[in-house]
Amino acid sequence: MKQLNSQNRHADYFSFVPDGEPTLDINLGTEINLLKQIHVKIAVITNASLLWMDDGKNDLMKADWVW
Numbered sequence: 001m002k003q004l005n006s007q008n009r010h011a012d013y014f015s016f017v018p019d020g021e022p023t024l025d026i027n028l029g030t031e032i033n034l035l036k037q038i039h040v041k042i043a044v045i046t047n048a049s050l051l052w053m054d055d056g057k058n059d060l061m062k063a064d065w066v067w
Contacts, residue, residue, distance in 0.1 A: 013041045016032075022044050046060070
């Protein structure tokens with residue numbers, strides 16, 4: 001963020017695109033909450049295979065954009 005601010009630029013979204021399925025990350029909700037504190041929109045790119053899991057759904061509901 002400091003580098004973006006120093007160049008008078010901003011991020012449209014911070015994206016979660018891990019090496020695998022992001023809903024498997026047990027800290028996904030915590031990470032989203034931390035990034036929300038700096039007022040940046042959050043995007044999560046998922047294959048949706050784990051949307052049946054309540055924890056994953058709850059974490060994704062915190063994101064601004066899910067694909």
